[in-house]
Amino acid sequence: MPPSAPSLRAWLDQGPFGLALSSGFFGFFAHAGLAVALERRGLAPVLVSGSSAGALVGGLWAAGLSAERIRDRLLSLRREDFWDPAPGLGLLAGRRFEALLAELLPVERFEDCRWRLAVSAFDALALRTRVLASGPLVPAVRASCSLPLLFQPVWDHARPLWDGGVLDRPGLAGMPCGQRVLHHHLASRSPWRRRASPALRPPRREELVSLVIHGLPRSGPGRLHVGRQALLLAQAAAARALDLPVRDGVVETGV
Numbered sequence: 001m002p003p004s005a006p007s008l009r010a011w012l013d014q015g016p017f018g019l020a021l022s023s024g025f026f027g028f029f030a031h032a033g034l035a036v037a038l039e040r041r042g043l044a045p046v047l048v049s050g051s052s053a054g055a056l057v058g059g060l061w062a063a064g065l066s067a068e069r070i071r072d073r074l075l076s077l078r079r080e081d082f083w084d085p086a087p088g089l090g091l092l093a094g095r096r097f098e099a100l101l102a103e104l105l106p107v108e109r110f111e112d113c114r115w116r117l118a119v120s121a122f123d124a125l126a127l128r129t130r131v132l133a134s135g136p137l138v139p140a141v142r143a144s145c146s147l148p149l150l151f152q153p154v155w156d157h158a159r160p161l162w163d164g165g166v167l168d169r170p171g172l173a174g175m176p177c178g179q180r181v182l183h184h185h186l187a188s189r190s191p192w193r194r195r196a197s198p199a200l201r202p203p204r205r206e207e208l209v210s211l212v213i214h215g216l217p218r219s220g221p222g223r224l225h226v227g228r229q230a231l232l233l234a235q236a237a238a239a240r241a242l243d244l245p246v247r248d249g250v251v252e253t254g255v
Contacts, residue, residue: 021054023165118174
């Protein structure tokens, strides 16, 4: 008989692992639920990478904030905490979001994080992904989360940086090759994506396991109450998923 597939918990226990968190609009609620489930089981990554929503939660967790504290702050998030319309290359200036990051992040620089951290941003002039892994945290995380049209870009040496999910939707650009990786895949539910779009499928590479939670409700700036529901649903689903088998590099579960 073929050997039984290991559970996700057993696979994570086999050795140090990195955590990669994908972009996905307001999917930071779901990422926070996963972080709580991992933390409660004593499972911590040795490095974290992410884009957009993944950069937000990954950055806060790697910087030293507990997953429970991240969860509690997101559950209390209000639109006024980040909503600051202003003229510019995007609806929101981003100053309130920067202030929120500065309030929450327990350290100021990548170098002071408890785990290695890399976040992806989109260099709009070079039309490529830039991996940010050193220097000040607030502008880096803010840049990675700056969805075009919604947020104005972060300017770095006269170059506009936008949402890392533009080209690095999986949030894997900053994850070294050969590293064992748990990837939290937020499947795109954007109505303009083609049915066969790669964004709908978990990424594939050696030593990578993707966790996919189906059925999470879609949140947004005007639907933060739905995001709170998604966080709690993702936390419960991720806790169950730790005991599910890894099959062909994927663990799938529903809410």
